[in-house]
Amino acid sequence: MEEEPPTKPNMVPAIGQEVLTLDTDWCSPIIDFIKNNKSYPKGKEHKKLARRSSKYVIIGTKLFKHSASSGTLRKCITQDEGIRLLSDIHSGICGNHTSASTLVEKAFRSGFYWPTALADARNIDSHIFVAIDKFTKWIEVKLVTATTAVKAAEFIEEISHRFGVQCHVERANGLILQGLKARIFDPIKKYGAKWLQKLPRVVWGLRTQRSRASGYSPFFMVYGFEAVLPSDIAFGAPRTQNYNENKAEATRCTDINSAEEHCLTASMQHARYEQQLRRYHNHNVHERDFNVGDLVL
Known part of the structure; x- marks a missing residue:
């Protein structure tokens, strides 16, 4: 040629x-x-x-690439289009915050291709903002690409509209990190990107777990009833077996009317819990007197 x-x-x-x-x-x-x-x-x-x-072929005005595994044609798109596609798969309406390799696999399986897909996927949502409501203990998590002041302000604004401003951050971070460590820590295999896959499960577990501070689960405090877990259906929990759709509306009305009573009960339990924490803290605090000129470490 x-x-x-x-x-x-x-x-x-x-x-x-x-x-x-x-x-x-x-x-x-x-x-x-x-x-x-x-x-x-x-x-x-x-x-x-x-x-x-x-490896490529032109159909009309569009470029397509032959798939190495199946031989099917994948539509070639620009990097900007690819990043928007990954963001939609990752955190769109049907997103599930998966790892980089899983994101790329889904994009390719949908029939798209661009050469920087894996590198672009690794730059999506590598940080999280976490907050927990002080009373209900409901945990809110938002995945972001970078921890900038603008992103933090957006997150605070979102949770303020939903819960007000009484949120704790350090406690929520500790709970999530503890749950992630138990699920992903492996001294032999790499687990750097596995936390994205395990995060929704950890957050869901914390939302449906009974809180010692209130005596109820965060899910109950927000929605007024306990969540139906997969294990309830798999093992035939009494409330799933005795469920009557004809009485569902009446049962829901009863739950709504009882919501205030549950909130008062949770408030009293929360007060008792804080008193126990205060006594425990004061028990470990020893009073000491210092004079001017004393050296203090």
């Missing part, structure tokens, strides 16, 4: 630069090569582009 010189010098960037510089229009050199056989003046670069272009 005879090489044709490009119409403009340096029209196509080097092959390696397409990924390193994350060129959003990475499809253009391949489309240009397939349609017009435009390439580099040097034969070595021409061979690289020809070898790479052999």
